[in-house]
Amino acid sequence: AQKVTQAQTEISVVEKEDVTLDCVYETRDTTYYLFWYKQPPSGELVFLIRRNSFDEQNEISGRYSWNFQKSTSSFNFTITASQVVDSAVYFCAVYGGSQGNLIFGKGTKLSVKP
């Protein structure tokens, strides 16, 4: 069965600090897809990135970057020069099973203080 572990329950940083959110996944599938979502206080889950298991290239989008390492089954998310607006709960997820059910980690609550 698929599983996602986000060991960091809560992280607090000061604005402009860099912060990395860890994600470790488990899957028996050779083809799988990994995701990150952001949940601001309003509650809506906002899609950030999707990565398939064949593409191990790191990705950068503005202040966001993702490090996918198959060897350690990790898909970590780094925010550079964090801002107060980055405060949210961040979820890592993996698509598992034949029906494509999205399996979420428990989330990491990030608080960025001014």
Next chain:
Amino acid sequence: SQTIHQWPATLVQPVGSPLSLECTVEGTSNPNLYWYRQAAGRGLQLLFYSVGIGQISSEVPQNLSASRPQDRQFILSSKKLLLSDSGFYLCAWSTGNFDTQYFGPGTRLTVL
């Protein structure tokens, strides 16, 4: 572009009362549709998903049910609410299995 709507945004219901939450998607055809619940503590649990009209798969046995009467409409129901049904209910859509799921604004349900 695609848009997903959920209503109501918030709901307070007494134990034993019925429930109907609605989700609609615009700008796409034959989407996969999903209902998730997020209880206090933040974890998301898949409740139901649908790959077409009238096709509903249940992931967790409970007193909730789902229906898909139209291509882009997904309804979550209960005949009698329990206290444990309180939570944040999120609807999502995707173009197919393993594709990105896009979430609606959610409904916050409190059962008293």
